[in-house]
Amino acid sequence: xxxxxxxxxxxxxxxxxxxxxxxxxxxxxxxxxxxxxxxxxxxxxxxxxxxxxxxxxxxxxxxxxxxxxxxxxxxxxxxxxxxxxxxxxxxxxxxxxxxxxxxxxxxxxxxxx
Amino acid sequence: xxxxxxxxxxxxxxxxxxxxxxxxxxxxxxxxxxxxxxxxxxxxxxxxxxxxxxxxxxxxxxxxxxxxxxxxxxxxxxxxxxxxxxxxxxxxxxxxxxxxxxxxxxxxxxxxxxxxxxxxxx
Numbered sequence: 001x002x003x004x005x006x007x008x009x010x011x012x013x014x015x016x017x018x019x020x021x022x023x024x025x026x027x028x029x030x031x032x033x034x035x036x037x038x039x040x041x042x043x044x045x046x047x048x049x050x051x052x053x054x055x056x057x058x059x060x061x062x063x064x065x066x067x068x069x070x071x072x073x074x075x076x077x078x079x080x081x082x083x084x085x086x087x088x089x090x091x092x093x094x095x096x097x098x099x100x101x102x103x104x105x106x107x108x109x110x111x112x113x
Numbered sequence: 114x115x116x117x118x119x120x121x122x123x124x125x126x127x128x129x130x131x132x133x134x135x136x137x138x139x140x141x142x143x144x145x146x147x148x149x150x151x152x153x154x155x156x157x158x159x160x161x162x163x164x165x166x167x168x169x170x171x172x173x174x175x176x177x178x179x180x181x182x183x184x185x186x187x188x189x190x191x192x193x194x195x196x197x198x199x200x201x202x203x204x205x206x207x208x209x210x211x212x213x214x215x216x217x218x219x220x221x222x223x224x225x226x227x228x229x230x231x232x233x234x235x
Contacts, residue, residue: 035219037219039222047227048225049158050225051220054219054221055218055219060220060223092157092158094158096219100174104158104159104160105157106157107158
């Protein structure tokens with residue numbers, strides 16, 4: 001199985017400041033179809049996960065442009081340009097290149113200072 | 114409105130069985146692959162099972178293989194997870210999630226239900 005490793009596991013950010021989360025995969029997520037199957041989710045307290053970023057860097061419908069994704073191969077980053085109070089929760093990266101086993105990162109908990 | 118609503122969770126003794134359901138609405142259910150994902154209390158997300166739109170392709174996580182069965186009824190816009198030989202470690206919130214795709218983009222799991230709680234305990 002592909003192992004997804006996120007860092008840091010927690011971070012505390014002052015509103016208006018940037019935040020960055022790293023996600024590294026144990027194998028390349030670049031498929032022969034030239035797509036890279038890396039996704040970012042935010043799970044707010046008491047809610048199901050919500051999709052933020054698909055295919056490394058594409059913002060899902062309705063996601064604010066302060067969220068951005070980048071990376072390639074095995075190294076990926078989610079950045080929040082200016083953290084807002086509503087951004088608190090746990091962020092997960094996920095790979096879907098390898099069935100029969102999709103895998104998630106351990107999660108990164110974002111708190112507001 | 115695109116919606117997934119899970120049901121069927123509850124308290125069950127170890128070794129018991131439970132059937133989860135996921136009712137879909139607001140989209141053409143029969144054209145989408147679906148997944149079950151679970152989250153143990155205070156833990157991260159764990160993919161459980163995948164089923165293609167026509168049920169022709171099915172996959173399971175090793176942790177549930179041979180005990181869980183995923184199925185769907187496209188006429189009823191419903192997804193199911195039959196859970197047998199339940200163990201304490203199966204205790205979790207179970208989410209159903211749609212795999213969104215267009216000709217150009219693959220969204221991964223783009224729509225999630227609110228989840229149903231399964232507790233395995235004597």
